[in-house]
Amino acid sequence: MTKEENEKRLAYLKSIVARLPEKPGSYQFYDDEHTIIYVGKAKSLKSRVSSYFHTEVDRFKTKVLVSKIHDISYTVVNTEEDALLLENSLIKKYNPRYNVLLKDGKTYPSICITNEPFPRIFKTRTINKKWGTYYGPYSHAASMYAVLDLINKLYKPRTCRQPMTKEGVKAGKYQTCLEYHIKNCLGPCVARQSFEDYQKNIAQAREILKGNTRQILRDMRAEMEQLAEELRFEEAEEVKRKYLLIDSFVSKSEVVSHTIDNVDVFSITNDEKVAYVNYIHVSNGSINQSFTFEYKKRLNETEQELLQLGIIEMRERFNSHSKEIVVPFEPDMELENVVFTVPQRGDKKTLLDLSLMNGKQYKFDRLKQAEKLNPEQKQVRLMKELQEKLGLPKLPYQIECFDNSNISGTDAVAACVVFKSMKPSKKDYKKYNIKTVVGPDDYASMKEVVHRRYSRLLEEEQPLPDLIIADGGKGQMGVIREVIQDELNLDIPIAGLAKNDRHRTNELLYGFPPMSVQLKTDSELFHVLTQIQDEVHRFAITFHREKRSKRALESELDSIKGIGPKTRDGLLNALKSVKKISEANLDTLTDLIGAAKAQIVYDYFHPENTTGES
Template sequence: MTKEENEKRLAYLKGIVSRLPEKPGSYQYYDENHTIIYVGKAKNLKNRVSSYFHTEVDRFKTKVLVSKIWDISYTVVNTEEDALLLENSLIKKYNPRYNVLLKDGKTYPSICITNEYLPRIFKTHTINKKWGTYYGPYSHIGSMNAVLDLIKVLYKPRTCRQPITKEGIESGKYKVCLDYHIKRCAGPCVNKQSWDEYQKNIAQAREILKGNTRKILQDLHSEMQTLAEDLRFEEAEEVKKKYIALDGFVSKSEVVSHTINDVDVFSITNDEKVAYINYLHVSNGSINQSFTFEFKKRLNETNEELLQLGIVEMRERFNSHSKEIIVPFEPEMELENVVFTVPQRGDKKTLLELSEMNGKQYKFDRLKQAEKLNPEQKQVRLMKELQDKLGLPKMPYQIECFDNSNISGTDAVAACVVFKSMKPSKKDYKKYNIKTVVGPDDYASMKEVVYRRYSRLLEEEQPLPDLIVADGGKGQMEVIREVIQDELNLDIPIAGLAKNDRHRTNELLYGFPPRSVQLKTDSELFHVLTQLQDEVHRFAITFHRDKRSKHALESELDGIKGIGPKTRDELLSKLKSVKRIKETDIQTLNDTIGASKAAIVYQYFHPEE
């Protein structure tokens, strides 16, 4: 691989990394043959994957891995624990080359129920399906131990490792151990507990490990009631403890849900030109496949038509034969021996929402990628969104916003900032000294400035803005409307940014009378509007401070008769402040502005001498 090829590869990968979401999930690295070479987990996908591409990375394994990466994919989940479970599932499915943890034989533990005559139940890191049935893996050791403890309390499976046979029990070959005496085992090896009862307990333990606890809870509840009716309260209390213990056990997960097996999940997210169909496959209680297809629309295809295409394409591509497909709506298609489910609640609904979240994230990533390649696309999108929200006749290419600044009416000023294509156009910013208003009257000041601004634009035949945004609520909007519509007879749309009780902008207003426009405060468009508001505040306050500082200097030096602006500037340039001018000696003043003017300044500040 040449240097140019490597730089191109790294630029492509860093582009993917820059668009990763800051959410938990699993990420997969691919080599040049698009084979998965590494599967990882992350609490924050963007932060974790970014760390591989830092220049200061010095681990040899990481450097080798990064040199082999040609593509990156990921799956978003809701919790860090789900990310752990998903990572483990994918590692087992693909056995990636660079996942050292798996190659070393280390993995999350599982729970095994052996195939023996009297099955045992225990935790293990070793998977050998000849020995028995395995449940898990468990990323949270505490949860796994809680399950085992629950099963031990409820069903008391044997813990001894000696091989027990039917013939050995019948011939009296075995003796009870300590567990029997301390009531941790019911003694099936000596027929203190029948084989049928022991197998019944093992069957119920399997259901608990699968997550099918509802029927067991119902049976325990019925038994508890029966015992209570027979006045066997102590026994009923023991059953109640089992019921509470089982009811309090929660082992549900979006990634590992033992109640769902061999199911396909499809969801669709789209825009005007492209549809994104996400596919999840759930097998043995865990997600082992996640993929999003992108369909470019040629005609006005409906979601139903596109979803049908996606289902057929993905099931064929991934060779899926699932008998159940979870979908957001019933498609108008029939597949042999397949049932379509539109869930309303529960684990299946959660899986559908997870699929939709992955589809939306993929769409968002593609949009960000396109906007990075063509920044103007984002600006056009935001202008189009604002046009649709307000119902404007055309896209608001030029937006202007005003703000006043004064202290008790003194040094009153105003400012106008201009955004073009949703970005600040600083060369078009304007500053205004308030001329006709006496005292602190924000409405009158706003009226003066708006009139001066747009009457001048009319006289000079300059282009008018597509939208005026008032930095305030209904009052400011009405003042601007009076000038624009009533006095100047112009048709310029006017919006307002209103604040809540905490003086935080939380609402976009439009129309007369003004109405609230539905706009999320964490959306990109709202951020641009608040940026406009912050910018006009900054510009107005800066202008006001500059004017006050200049006024303070002028009041001190310009009061000296015989000292003009040129001499004043020479003094300030040399001595930096009025305080230093007061404190300096006559000789320094002579050297700076000459003997005659130096005498005037010195005498002004030192009249007693």
């Protein structure tokens, strides 16, 4: 598009904006092919739409949207609530490119009560309101199965799919099936259960699915007492059985407060690309619905905008008419006959915290699911988190960690482990024998090894690490810094993992002078850092043990006069240990090293069999 064409486009759009009314409504933006690319709502159409064309608009994504607009249409409504509802329906109808994308719960199951003379009750993922009434969806399958199990135990609704009418039952058109004979059905098909009784059971099942269990319990208790007064004890016992089942079910549900009834609760959990809006409905003091919707952002939408969208979407989806909505902040919207509450304490604050916890858990579950499908996503997330925590100039793709190992200065060794993309790169691990340090001096040993490691990398022009982690506190960090910055003039970030009095790693250190970094010890990132620390411990100690063991073996065999290194190594390669060499018979040793040397080794380990001259 040329500059002249763009100026002509903007002039046309501004002429439309100038004519917009100062009334609530919904507006639609179109591209050059007259496809709707964005749907919005406003208290005042003129004020809202004109804001897109102000020169001070600084959101990059908004500027991109405006560059695509070629036409504008709008619909005036009476109230802001109507504007919200209209916006929601248009977004679902046209799925515009720049609107927030709702990943709705169509894949989650719901419970259906069919529109039949003898309704059936079952779970389904297909929603067709011509077939029946739907309750849900249920994001927690166990909750749905618990409700279905309760209804089946209480009312035993039919499960057969044959069309059934009152006239057909009277005419004797149907026969009982296996479900009747195993007592999972009361036999309405052959009039063993009356039409009226079946309808009464279905009505009570509907109330349970709505969460109105308290009223059912009250009615049942009154019926039970009435039957007992009339001495109809068997029928009273059956009502009591149902009463206890419902009461047990209610006691396991989340009871909030008997003073809270018919309240909606909404919370929002946000990140850079996705928002999670959780909805909880409380009826008769108990939570009977909890669901989290996921919204993929398209235009840097604010929490205000996303929460508004969530409130309208979920109240419509779950057919809620609650007069009170509990929210984390006052939304910039008005709904007819609805009060918004932002609680600071008490039961409603507990409810809000519970909703927020559900939203965070859903976010965590989605993240885990995505990382399971794409493990690299988790590694990148952890690297970004570490980069952010330490303020690193670039992503810490390659991390190296050092550790020393010795016993009173003997057999002193050191080890370096390398992690790439938060995973061990074992082919890059390095072992070091301490050469210049005498006695148990960890700082001097660390200084030697770090200098050897990075002077060689520089000499061979190998890539340097993005972060060095010292297995220790400020002292080890200082020693490494002396080598890296003062001696080698390198700019490599250095962190440290410090231990507490119980010798447990409890903090991450960084900076100069080193400062504690705010990082929870039970976090995933801290777990990975301690994994690096544990790995370098393991590698260093294993190398130290190998060296001690080799020295012990060599000193034992080297003390045999007449046996040189070549013979020693041949015996160790064949028999694996000094113990097995000492236990070998003369023939075995002869086969391995010849008769003369075999006799020398055998006599060394079996002096009692040696016949010396006097």
